[in-house]
Amino acid sequence: MTIDSENLISKDQLKKKRRPIEGLIVASLFIAGAISIGITLGILWELGTQSLLFFRDPIVSIGQFFTGTVWQPQAGTFGIWALILGTLLITVIAMIVAVPIGLAAAIYLSEYASPRVRGFFKPVLEILVGIPTVVFGFFAVSFVTPLFRNLLGSSVVGFFNVLSAGIVVGILIVPLISSLSEDAMAAVPRSLREAAYGLGASKLEVSLRIVVPAAISGIAAGVVIAMSRAIGETMVVTLAAGASPRNFTLGSDSLWYILDPFQGAQTMTGYIAITASGDISYNTIDYNSIFAIGLTLFFMTLGLNSLSRRIVKRFRQEYE
């Protein structure tokens, strides 16, 4: 048997062929990935430089901005706590609505529901996720607010009020909490459940004493993410909570005035949206102020998002 040396690949040819085009492709893929860093830097740069312009303005003082409780741009008073108050009131109401409902929904879907029941409820939650927030805003203004005004009297409940904004934001984030919690519960291994059943536990005891504690890190992370979402929500609060900040003075204003859910209170996002709608002129104090608020908002949500990631990392149980 002879070997036809003509048809064999020589050792030289076997060496790695240089493929310049492929290198180019990989490089451009990398650039596409790196663009996201550019976006973050862009956000930080714009928010930072414009905020700096705002804080450099002689009528603004940083101390007043971060400690003040009165927001009156016309009077040159910029105290962000008046706006943070609105944001917090709405977020708290939203969480009161969303956490029990979202968590209960997750437990039911993960532990109790038959495939048929799941097949009915899952799509409902997915549809809720897909509805644009401006439509939720319309819902708040044309259904929830009139409902409360009819129930409690229009002298008690204002046309713009924190309550209906909070409830609707709550409905908005229910699917977020339920799907993240359900994922966490699904990750709890079957063996834990079987062990508990073997000891004679009921379905309720397995759900509440075994599955929920085992999934608690994922659930907590989901709740924190939902909170960050509620803080950043814009359309519902702009439409339903009104356009005047709830200015207050600690000590002299009653607690009820500060926390009254039946009256309106502008939020940080609401202020940004209202101020920027219409033709806002550049380099005015109003224009710059929205960036200072935006920067605060950015760090608040970033803080909550990284907190949620830290919760997962720190408390996650590895089940193998």
Added chain:
Amino acid sequence: MTGTLREREKQQYFPSEAEYDRLLDKRSRRGLLVQGSLLLALTIAVLALVTLLSTIINDSFGLVAQVNQVEPEEIVASHGYDPAAVGLGDLGKDELVETLQGGISNNVGRRLEREQRFYEDRLVFESQAKWDEICAEGDAPAGCSSGERNQANVLLLVEERIVAPDIIATDTLVGSLLNPEDFEQSVEESFVANPARYGDYTFDQVRFQWRAWFSWQFITSPASASPELAGISTAILGSLWLVGITVLFAVPIGVAAAIYLEEFAKPSRINDLIQTNINNLAGVPSIIYGMLGLAVFVRLLEPITSGSVFGDYAPNGRTVLAAGLTLGVLTLPVVIISSQEAIRAVPNSLRQAGMGLGATKWQTVRSHVLPIAIPGILTGTILSIGRAIGETAPLILVGAAGFITTSPKGPFSQFTALPIQIFQWTALPQEEYRNLAAAASLALLVLLLILNAGAVILRNRYSRRLQ
């Protein structure tokens, strides 16, 4: 001894038979109770969705109390037709122009003619000499160069200027169906109680008629200052333009970034940073992207986004292009993450098979990984585009201009979008704008439904072909 110990233990640690049964009952009762309340929570979520949808539908149709300056029947009759058989829309263009001539002042007529002429071959309101003079000037009005108005266009003018309907009260769908008399009665009472509110109108002028706010005419008419004639074609076109630009920006970059991160990136500091950064970006509130868009695309890049680099188009950077890029940046992280998931779901054995045959990494990705991952990528992309269509806050910031009646003609046009339209109408206090907002919401939901159905169909088709 041992027997008694056991007895004692048993008594100490285990309840008696009766007690045991009682406790078991209690436990199972509690279980049922909790199961019921869990189900209740889910029902509340379903109820919220049902209420939301029914609120929208309830406000999209119903009775209206309307006052017309001139009844359409009178116009039809004045042309010698039987109003019972012929509607206003059945009149010919000539008859409509004639009506218009009789009903509006010459000044208004001339303005309309300068916007767009009524006939190619003759002028209606302007004299030929004056027309030639105007058109010879440097900034000749649009009417000098555009074609003639068609019947539908003149009909719209007649409705707007001659019939001039004014809706003074509206009713919901449920109210209109169950007790229409109540609505008529309440309008009448309101006329008696507060006649000043209705100005010159008397109750006899009021016509009660059925109105579908969400109608084909609503979808195809341009925006208008009067709510009776307002439509959303301008807004729909604006939204479609936005989606187009968003897709062109976010999909290529997003998919490329996902391929890089899943297939090529080795664990290194920069790659970890990119991944963390993308996860963080996905959690940034949309209004912050709006501020980025305002500062960068509208202001900094104004020469490009207003089109002045390419010739003079828009007065400022608040254009379709700026807004589309803003939405593109907003959706990018979501597109990357969902594409990454789709690529990750491709079994490793396929990659190994490709590499085993001597393909390079890129060849493997292109011919083995991507074709399998495409249905997943498509689904994720379409879902994120659905989110982009509904985004409102960033558009408010990049300045979707308030009142625009002309459809966007290109990336450098000023525009309005469907969610912006809903926002503006919802923010107005008058009843009829509430109905318009509901109808526009319904249109937006239908658009999203079509998009999502498209996603499902595409995914099913692709995955079948690949098997």
